Amino acid sequence: MARQTAPDPSRRSEQSRTAILDAAAALVAETGFAKLTIEKIAARAGVGKQTIYRWWPSKGAVVFDAFLAASEDAHGSLGLPETDDLAADLRAVLRPTADELSDPGFDRTGRALVAEVLNDPALLREYRERLLDPLLGVTRTRLEHAREAGRIAPDADLDLAVELLYGPMYYRWLHGLGPLDHAYADRLVQAVLRALGAPEAAGRAG
Template identity: 60%
Template sequence: MTTQRKPSANAARRSDTSRRAILAAAFELVGEVGYAKLSIEGIAARAGVGKQTIYRWWPSKGAVLFDAFLSFTEGSDGEAVLPDTGDLEADLKTVLRATVAELNDPRYDEPMRALNTEIAHDPELAAAYSERLDGPMREIKKRRLRAAQQAGQLAEDLDLDLAVEMLWGPLLNRWLQRGGPLTPEYADRVVEATLNGLRPRR
């Protein structure tokens, strides 16, 4: 009878160290060389691991980059929530201004653009994005809007999914298309114009 040995604590630590090194390498390289020139070979060389180590955990460079992006953007202080001061307009302006700052951050610009391109052509990556990032973030946004709805600040029959798209969609579209300056003032105008159409009719 054979028995399976459990991985040692040292082996687990080595795996975790290698994984972190790979994610850091992918995130750094895509900013330096762009997504088109990013390769598994390049990531492996920067991380100091073999290519097979990467393929053991990820099927493609897009999958590596997605995990790298998540590891560098997710918080460590519990579940994310949107501010709720009771002033919906002020809270949304705060959140959309933070979104503008992130989209304009040169550390994240190239990885996010690369992911958007790859998601459009990779169904598996698109499913992972929906499950692990877009879906949870949408629910967080809807939760804040639902609280405002229950407080009578938004129409009772409001489609919350549509409201999320109306608020965040213009920012993402302007960023993707480079269609104009993406500024805090633009974010404020989006909030004001959108809420004018979403508030209850008197």
């Protein structure tokens, strides 16, 4: 007689969590954030409303996790390469950022999240802790190592340099000012490295 295996609660929970995140991502793309509700997410995911509230305090938190999951699937875990070519290393993170910001599928969810984050202090803290601060941190560390190696000016303001790398991209995205492509990302890297006195700024971006 075959031995029966008891259901694994953790596996069932993970399946439910994935279904909820998939449902939230699909619904916000279809209807927009304003018309999204926890009830609609639960119905699409095939779970009870209380299951969602057990893991997330609001629909904004669910959409934020769905956004993070989609971003990780598309670009992998957060990281910055460290090679002898600082410009290439920075392009390796700026180019995928340009790809993401120019993706129509990202645009609707991204703008909804920006609006929600600005009006929800708890979600803003989560956004800072889980997404923005880690991204800025790994970039600053890469620039710090370059400064220690004499690849950029010894008095370079690294915090300002990090803001100069990412700020123009998000400004352009938010205001729809122009294309966000690899060429723009490369020009941005070159401009920042030139301001930091890096030798790479003298060459052309590859």
